[in-house]
Amino acid sequence: MxxxxxxxxxxxxxxxxxxxxxxxxxxxxxxxxxxxxxxxxxxxxxxxxxxxxxxxxxxxxxxxxxxxxxxxxxxxxxxxxxxxxxxxxxxxxxxxxxxxxxxxxxxxxxxxxxxxxxxxxxxxxxxxxxxxxxxxxxxxxxxxxxxxxxxxxxxxxxxxxxxxxxxxxxxxxxxxxxxxxxxxxxxxxxxxxxxxxxxxxxxxxxxxxxxxxxxxxxxxxxxxxxxxxxxxxxxxGKDVEFSVQKTPAVPGEEVLSIKNLNARNNKGLPALKNVSFDVHAGEILGVAGVDGNGQSELVECLTGLRKIDSGVIRIMGVEIPKLAARTILEQGVSHIPEDRHRRGMLKDMSVKENLILMNYFKEPYSTKGFLNWKWISGYAQELCKEFNVKTPSIEEKADKLSGGNQQKFIVGRELERKPKLLIAMHPDRGLDIGATKYIQSRIVAARDSGSAVLLVSTELDEIMELSDRIIVMYEGGIIGLIDDPQVTREYIGLLMAGTRPQDSLEWMSPCP
Amino acid sequence: MESKTTRSKVLSSLSTASFPVLAVIAALVIGAVLIFILGLDWRLAYKSLLQGSLGTKKAIAESLVKTTPLYFTGLSFAIAKRCGLINLGAEGQVYMGGLFAAFIGLSFAGLPRYIHLPLTVMMGFIGGGLLGLITGVLKVRFGASELITGIMFNYIAIKLVSFFVTGPLKEPGDLDQTAIMEVSAQIPRIIENTRLHAGLIIALLCLVFFYIFLWKTTSGYEMRVVGMNRGAAEYSGISISKNVLLAMALAGGFAGLAGCCEVIGVQFRLFQDFSPQYGYEGLPVALLGNSHPVGILLSGLLFGVLKSGSNTMKMLAQVPVAVIQIIQALVIIFVAGREIYNLTKLLRRNKQLEKAGGMNGN
Known part of the structure; x- marks a missing residue:
């Protein structure tokens, strides 16, 4: 028995x-x-x-x-x-x-x-x-x-x-x-x-x-x-395609460059320590690291949601002003936030209302301060179709959709803006395999169409599968930059745990 | 995990709309029981209540007079609520609206009505709006809770009105009140031989404005985003401060119109304690009406009817006016109780989902 x-x-x-x-x-x-x-x-x-x-x-x-x-x-x-x-x-x-x-x-x-x-x-x-x-x-x-x-x-x-x-x-x-x-x-x-x-x-x-x-x-x-x-x-319950189809990256011009960025967390303690890196058009830069090593703060600094103490952030060569989320977004930045419930969506608004969050003040979404609901409805319907969002109607409250479909409309809303820089943090956390693979493939597609992508995830497999280059964050700093596809997960794991391997390893260029 | 059956979906949407109606019915039933316990005839009481509020043309007009300020203060609470704020300072804003209207209404004799009246109404809006704006500034600049400062400003505004009507604006004589407003600043009556004035039309226009602003304009959209999820507002670059200021100014303005219409539409004078708590009564109106224009239209009317019929009820059925206040309180308790129930249910469900679904991110 x-x-x-x-x-x-x-x-x-x-x-x-x-x-x-x-x-x-x-x-x-x-x-x-x-x-x-x-x-x-x-x-x-x-x-x-x-x-x-x-x-x-x-x-x-x-x-x-x-x-x-x-x-x-x-x-x-x-x-x-x-x-x-x-x-x-x-x-x-x-x-x-x-x-x-x-x-x-x-x-x-x-x-x-x-x-x-x-x-x-x-x-x-x-x-x-x-x-x-x-x-x-x-x-x-x-x-x-x-x-x-x-x-x-x-x-x-x-x-x-x-x-x-x-x-x-x-x-x-x-x-x-x-x-x-x-x-x-x-x-x-x-x-x-x-x-x-x-x-x-x-x-x-x-x-x-x-x-x-x-x-x-x-x-x-x-x-x-x-x-x-x-x-x-x-x-x-069905066959699963494990690997995302991906061709080698063709990096273009520099889109994002960060120099000596310092910032503090909500408790006022240093969260980012002299972070420097850059992301080019047409590549995915993966940010690996155990949760809570400064990734959230990094993304918030880049999107104007957190004050920076010192350092320079440039997007397309233009230094972005401190704390001006709208200005940054208008530079061609899209952001898939880490917690969709906290930032990414309005659960009591309809899908349609959620989809205009970034563009409502622009033509043809609105004219002279009045929203063009008729046009918006058509647009929302198309977007839902294109990004495979399953919803009974675009009037449905976002709250009633499954997590996967919520995430899909957020991804759709952000990618539809044809971003020069896409910042995606845990884009598929908590989603099933089907939705995960779909979102990953859309992110790769965005890269192929010339977006620079900064992908932050604690899932090492996801980082290794999608990224063209990887940086590893540990206690607010960048402990390693890896651009060799042959690097093993054990090696990255060591970095994630804060162990900096010998500098003699030639494929690894430690950052200050 | 989250697949809900269609049946429960239908039920839930039905209950959202029908709940306020149920709350009112339940409150009336309990009111009837209460009257019965008092040893009085509840059927006669409700009959006289209806007769007193809707029985004659004059009664209907008087009910609408009572309803008008409730629309304004209901809107005041509702617009703040839509921006995630609680405006408990409406009472003070009512007083400031009345005071500012009195300033203009007592001066500029000889001005034609089509200039004088709109000007006075505008000043009423500005008077309340300014006080609302100050509350908003304190919130944005110093993080002071609009709930607390709002209540404190109520006292200041009420005392300010007392100061003016006992001092600078006092009409010669024994009574602490201003002189009669200039005729050109008085709101005309709509129905002859009643007190029903065109302020009701202003109130209805405000309801329409409220709807168009919140659901058809980009500014209203911004305000609702701020009210629903500040994190999302920051994320999309919407200024929270700007919207808090705008919402508080509009909330103050609506409440100011209530005071203004009372002064230049009903009383024609400003005096101490001229508002029988209109500012606070807006809260249940907005709550019962779910901060929606149609809801406010209906719930404002209900509270107006209850108020205006209560005197007849007292006269004909000997039922104390306090019973009406109890019925009003019961409606609020039921509606507020449901909010609390919803909230705890949501919290419990979230907790369960968290446990059941692991990292669902809910």
Whole structure:
């Protein structure tokens, strides 16, 4: 009998069936992948198992006993632990304080020393040496994640759910993390690995359960799977073209040049340190880096949304004035913002009203201050058709569209302006494979028609696939500029983690 | 994940339109229960309410007189709301509108009406608009909440009017009031032997202006963008400051017209406390009307009718006027309660989606 069995689980949210009659079982000691696109219902299913949600119907069996899990506390008592995408650690507390936090074994007076030696012993099993009295904020992201796992193990967890654990890690951290997961499985722990990344499934897992649109697609042995295309087909339901068709770049004149740019973040701390680079017409410059290393601030400086402290930004040779978003946009700059809900769209306006956001004050969108709704309607209809935006009508509130279609109309609106410089930040974050590939191909098409493209993404695969040159950002500076297509992802991964390789590597030109 | 059924879509759009109606009906039902508990005849009460407000030509005219200022202050609140602002300073702006109108209405004797009257109305708009603009400047320049400064300016404006009508503008005699406005500055009556004046036409024109401005012009589009998502406004290069100033000036102007029309259309004098809280009453009008011109047209009328019928109700059915105030309050509670309900539902849904869909970016 299986260690864990979830039988006919259905979960209905108002208006949405998130899980539809799902049967899911896991053997003791295996690493089991739960694969599916965004919104396929993976996390919902696991939240039910962890007691965060109650299923609408269905049963959960552990070790042949039917259980009712109504809270994470009960889940932990049953030996089920979960590590979330966003860590549940308190940065100001020490490691050991975080580990014992909320444990019912705690007495009135905490015996942290004893707990510390227990935790160190536990960590040592996984080749982790920790200083239990160090404050948690000093840990790297990868260390924090491993701490979350140790925390779960210390609570006697036998079944560990990992929710997209690699999303925040550099490639090096991923391989350390994989070693730990394999060790866990050898020790007899069971691991459920939620992901939408196919190579990781192939590399790490024994079996894989695929969800699609809230339904169980299949459960397969990874050994029986020929290649990742096969997995992708199961996940998406149709054949997937993996690579974007792309010819070598033909760089033209310099469009964007940045010299010694310095700026601060919202907390007033230095976020950009002497950043210099340039982008030419007809090329895609990829900006790689772990989230939060100054990419957002860089893009905001370029688009007039953030004050710069010093430095010069030139677009088509013209120095752009500080803080004048409209002037910059009118220079021929298009911007696909990182968070479409925060900046890119107006959720309570119709699709049509959203599409004129950048041009409403120009002819023929408006004449003498009055909007030409008739003309705009025709224009909006064409744009939706050209950019494959699926909407019942152009009068529909933007809010009602799916994330992919929202992003498509934003991309459409920005590309339709025929930008000299396109700044795209996470253009396909949270989208399914189909929409992602479509948007990527439109960005490549924009490059081919002569736009200079600055592509910012934390997905290294995307950067490597689309970019003609790559810069890597680390702690607000540019740690490396790469224009050799043969560079490995491991090398870029090292840069992303802040390790600057020896300067003797000839294909790498470090920036000051 | 977000595929909604057509059925629930239809239901939700239906409920947006019908909800205010339901809120009013529910409030009236509770009002009836209340009257019943008081030991009075609720049927007689509502009958006399309708009779008093719509029973005769004169009653209808009087209801419309009560409705006119509510249109103005409703628009005042609504235009600020459309720009993401809350104008609680409308009461003060009403007073400033009345004061500025009085300045012009009391002088320039002998000026022809076609010059004097428009000039007076314009000054009423400017008086309120200036106060709104100052509130906006404080917001843009110093980040002062328009909510707080607006309320504080209410006191200043009311005291300023008191100062003028007890001092510089005081008519000789015992009463603290100005002299009668010049006839050439008075708004003509539309129906003879009633108090219904052409200010209603100005109010209706303002409703039309409100619609055309917000939905047909580029400036109105900008204002709505600012009101809906400031991040998007910055991103597209729309000036938030400019729109905040414009919205506050227009909001003040609308409220100023309410005061102006009251002074030169109904009372013909300026005196202390001449506005029975018109500024605050605009809030429920705009709220119930969802800050939409048609909504304001209907909800303004409703509140006007309730107000004008309440005296008859008191006389014929012995129901205290306070009951009408309770009914009005209930309408507001229901509408505001729904807003709160929507908000919490949205928050909860977002939270669930976040958990369920992982990195959906919602």
């Amino acid at each position: 299986a260690y864990l069995e979830m039988k006919q689980i259905t979960k209905v949210f108002p208006g949405v069936v998130a899980n539809d009659n799902i049967n899911f079982s896991v053997e003791k000691g295996e690493i089991h992948a739960l694969l599916g696109e965004n919104g396929a219902g993976k996390t919902t299913l696991m939240n039910i198992l962890y007691g965060l949600y109650r299923q609408t119907s269905g049963e959960i069996w552990i070790n042949d006993k039917k259980v009712a899990i109504t809270s994470p506390k009960e889940a932990i008592d049953l030996g089920i632990g979960m590590v979330h995408q966003h860590f549940m650690l308190i940065p100001a507390l020490t490691i050991i304080e975080n580990v014992v936090l909320g444990m019912k074994e705690n007495k009135q007076i905490l015996d942290l020393k004893r707990a510390a030696s227990d935790v160190c012993a536990e960590a040592a099993k996984y080749d982790m040496t920790i200083d239990p009295f160090m404050e948690t904020w000093k840990l790297s992201v990868g260390q924090q994640q491993r701490l979350e796992i140790i925390k779960a193990l210390y609570r006697g967890v036998k079944l560990l759910i990992l929710d997209e654990p690699t999303a925040v890690l550099t490639p090096q951290e991923v391989s350390v993390f994989f070693t730990m997961v394999r060790k866990l499985s050898e020790e007899g722990h069971t691991v459920i690995f939620i992901t939408h990344k196919l190579p990781e499934v192939m590399q790490l897992c024994g079996r894989c359960t695929v969800l699609r649109h809230g339904k169980l697609e299949t459960t397969v042995n990874i050994n029986d799977v020929k290649n990742k295309q096969e997995l992708a087909r199961l996940m998406v």
